[in-house]
Amino acid sequence: IAERHRSPFTTVFGSMVADRLADTIAVAIITLATFAMAGPQLMSYLGQDPDRISGILSLLTSPLLWGSIAACTVIAVWLYLHYPDSKAVSSLRNIWKGLWKGFAVITSMRGKWEWFFYTLVLWGCYILGLGCAFMSFPLTAEVITQHGFTALLVCFVFTSLSMLVPSNGGIGPWQWAMIFGLGLYSAGIPGLDKGYMTSFANLALSVQTISSIILGLFTFVWIALDKRSKK
Structure with missing residues (x-):
């Protein structure tokens, strides 16, 4: 850059x-x-x-x-x-x-307010993305149905804080944080055991990682093909 x-x-x-x-x-x-x-x-x-x-x-x-x-x-x-x-x-x-x-x-x-606006949009998309993952599976969707949006935010906060732990793309701490967050709401949902929560955490993080790799490759290709003159 x-x-x-x-x-x-x-x-x-x-x-x-x-x-x-x-x-x-x-x-x-x-x-x-x-x-x-x-x-x-x-x-x-x-x-x-x-x-x-x-x-x-x-x-x-x-x-x-x-x-x-x-x-x-x-x-x-x-x-x-x-x-x-x-x-x-x-x-x-x-x-x-x-x-x-x-x-x-x-x-x-110039554009500082747009920068602030896009920061809000970005984090809104992060939360929305995790919400889509929750709603894609019956037991995690039931967590939101029974406990509302707060349950989603709790899991989101724990996984966000887990990224502070030095690791390769959050592998390990992210899953642990997701399992911990879901564990707070698993009591009233039959079948939402540690195995199910672990599978969900692994799949959700895998999709995020693959998406980052694909978008990263696209970005490098786009930069290589961008021949516009720079002032």
């Missing part, structure tokens, strides 16, 4: 970081709204396994976790203050300036 548009790489990368940040904000908003609606049911489910809640709380309050974050922050600030002209610090500073320039351009670029 930087080569085709003759723009600095760090600036282009900064705009991509801004795009990821917009996705992060979107996930955060959807997550807060979902937990506000489904919080009691989720806590009731977690309450069946006190050890699970204890494990989550111990992780969030771990002195090792927060100590590591504080230590990394102190080291970074110390290096920046004591070696401002070193090659490594200068390189990082230039990278940061480029990233910030790419991010800040969103506030002044």
Whole structure:
């Protein structure tokens, strides 16, 4: 992209970081709204396994976790203050300036409201796509019938958060998150056992992965065939 548009790489990368940040904000908003609606049911489910809640709380309050974050922050600030002209610090500073320039351009670029609108449309399509997958199979469709749109949002949030775990395209964490989400609503639906939920999660992620591969190949071919002159 930087080569085709003759723009600095760090600036282009900064705009991509801004795009990821917009996705992060979107996930955060959807997550807060979902937990506000489904919080009691989720806590009731977690309450069946006190050890699970204890494990989550111990992780969030771990002195090792927060100590590591504080230590990394102190080291970074110390290096920046004591070696401002070193090659490594200068390189990082230039990278940061480029990233910030790419991010800040969103506030002044033409079409920023269209960008915001398409971000909303994109995440709406993500949710709609998962909803179509749910409605394609009788037992997952029954989840929506009995528990409404909130059940779909809960599964969507869990699978979205699972993408934070380093993995190849979400393989593994995505399925686990989907199984966990469906497990919250499986009690009143005969047949919605772990085997069914696992099969559904594998199939849904496989379709997404294949779609990404096909669209990626199409994009590369389109770029190769695009001979339009660039100003």
